Amino acid sequence: MTVLEFKAPTSVAAPARPRAQATTNLKSRLVAGDAIALALGFELSAVALGTPRSLGVWEQFVIVAVPTLAGLGVMKWQGLFLARVSAVRAVELTRLTYSAAILAVALVLADRVLTHPVSHHVLWVGTVLSWMFLIIARSAFRAWVRSKRATGQHLRKLILVGADSEIARLVELFYTHRELGLDVVGVVGDIEASSRHGLRHLWLGDVDALASITTEQGVTGVVVSPSSFTASRLSALIHRLQEDEIHVQIATGISGIDAGRLRSVPLSYEPLLYVEAPSLSKAQLVAKRVFDIVVSLLVLLLAAPVLLVIAIAIKVQDRGPVLFRQTRVGKAGTTFKLFKLRTMRVDAERMLAALQADNERKGPLFKMERDPRVTAFGRFLRETSLDELPQLINVLRGEMSLIGPRPALPAEVETFEAELRRRELVLPGITGLWQVEARDNPSFEAYRRLDLFYVANWSIVLDLMILIGTAEQLAAKIMTMAARKVLRRPHLGEVVSGGPPQLTSEAS
Numbered sequence: 001m002t003v004l005e006f007k008a009p010t011s012v013a014a015p016a017r018p019r020a021q022a023t024t025n026l027k028s029r030l031v032a033g034d035a036i037a038l039a040l041g042f043e044l045s046a047v048a049l050g051t052p053r054s055l056g057v058w059e060q061f062v063i064v065a066v067p068t069l070a071g072l073g074v075m076k077w078q079g080l081f082l083a084r085v086s087a088v089r090a091v092e093l094t095r096l097t098y099s100a101a102i103l104a105v106a107l108v109l110a111d112r113v114l115t116h117p118v119s120h121h122v123l124w125v126g127t128v129l130s131w132m133f134l135i136i137a138r139s140a141f142r143a144w145v146r147s148k149r150a151t152g153q154h155l156r157k158l159i160l161v162g163a164d165s166e167i168a169r170l171v172e173l174f175y176t177h178r179e180l181g182l183d184v185v186g187v188v189g190d191i192e193a194s195s196r197h198g199l200r201h202l203w204l205g206d207v208d209a210l211a212s213i214t215t216e217q218g219v220t221g222v223v224v225s226p227s228s229f230t231a232s233r234l235s236a237l238i239h240r241l242q243e244d245e246i247h248v249q250i251a252t253g254i255s256g257i258d259a260g261r262l263r264s265v266p267l268s269y270e271p272l273l274y275v276e277a278p279s280l281s282k283a284q285l286v287a288k289r290v291f292d293i294v295v296s297l298l299v300l301l302l303a304a305p306v307l308l309v310i311a312i313a314i315k316v317q318d319r320g321p322v323l324f325r326q327t328r329v330g331k332a333g334t335t336f337k338l339f340k341l342r343t344m345r346v347d348a349e350r351m352l353a354a355l356q357a358d359n360e361r362k363g364p365l366f367k368m369e370r371d372p373r374v375t376a377f378g379r380f381l382r383e384t385s386l387d388e389l390p391q392l393i394n395v396l397r398g399e400m401s402l403i404g405p406r407p408a409l410p411a412e413v414e415t416f417e418a419e420l421r422r423r424e425l426v427l428p429g430i431t432g433l434w435q436v437e438a439r440d441n442p443s444f445e446a447y448r449r450l451d452l453f454y455v456a457n458w459s460i461v462l463d464l465m466i467l468i469g470t471a472e473q474l475a476a477k478i479m480t481m482a483a484r485k486v487l488r489r490p491h492l493g494e495v496v497s498g499g500p501p502q503l504t505s506e507a508s
Helices: 021-051 059-076 089-113 120-150 165-176 191-196 208-217 232-245 282-318 350-356 376-383 391-396 420-425 433-438 444-457 461-487 490-494
Strands: 156-161 184-186 201-205 219-226 249-250 262-267 270-275 323-329 335-341 402-403 429-431
Touching: 021 059, 059 120, 089 120, 089 433, 089 461, 120 461, 156 165, 156 208, 165 184, 165 444, 184 208, 191 282, 201 208, 208 232, 219 232, 232 249, 249 444, 249 461, 282 335, 282 391, 282 402, 282 461, 335 391, 391 429, 402 461, 420 433, 420 444, 429 444, 429 461, 433 444, 433 461
Parallel strands: 156 184, 156 219, 184 201, 219 249, 402 429
Antiparallel strands: 262 270, 323 335
């Protein structure tokens, strides 16, 4: 299905959705989950490290309640209760980490000023535990919202105003990333422009009728493309929409640039955007390489006994090789041999051509949820991402990084356009932004856009957030797998958003 297969809304007036109530309910659930996570972290810290026996029940309650309320205040300050923040996993994780750091510093400073018998260690440990529980709570909330949105619930109706190429791009973006919860009901603008840009089926009317269209469709928010209007008409349009209490967002026409690099620059009271250059340096490159080596060595050392057991199990299974080696394209277009624990039958490569008709991905990437080439033990290795461990050897050899775009097959690279080949400017990674943000998204456009975004905007902070997000997804999938085994309900895995950084085919 392509983006041009959206169904046009009917001309019958649609009843207004109770969006405010739905949004309030979502926010209330989110805040409640965060409060429980914060309280649980500080309560466990107090129990584990101990508090003076002289404290009464009320004082014990205050020890947990005050940090919890302070944490919620910091999170609100960081915008963590806004949909636009919580919708992007890397941004959410970054702000959760900042919030935890700010909370820890604030509590310790308060500990120095106020006189109370509680050890500052309780505050430090409580903050760390709360941060971990917040990540878990947010992951569960994201999975729940995603499952609800898949059934058409908790969606925000939206009208796009402009009917130009930028609006066409946004239609594709919102359609590709349904997890954003944005339901595009139609486009308002010039009918001929709508037809030229493949938006005729979404056309609702001209801009002059926008006020009545928003009322009929029950819409409380619009996105406007400024390139479709003169400056004076755009200003008048914004004023009119805001008088009708319609939320207005202005498209920038910018793609692939981190919002953190954009700065508002008012020149003579005219809003302009200044784009900061990427702040990459040799020090960051060195730090990334050192981090890759240290973490890879540590994980390989700790996982050595597990790898030995897995190797024996694979060998006993069918007497085939333990490792699977495959040629992949790395930095600067060079090729290398990628290592994985073998999860497929020995003749899996020969079977690939016969399975292409069952490919569940759009574009050159191959995926089958139930690939018949995968062995029973191999399926377990994939679900736990243990099959990826040998790629740490590729990292130590300098062929890969822990974080980066997944290395593509040479046959896939041949189909990539010149712009997508820019992903070869950095080392490929075991996990990356695409795996964290859109691993279950079947659209090749999501893969393309997120990989190019990473290449243009990577930083040490972004790498750390991707690593945390990967660990979060892996833990969520393991818990879901355990619950599925206990409850014997195979569909449970569909509820968890995302997945660990794994390929569903050794040939893809």
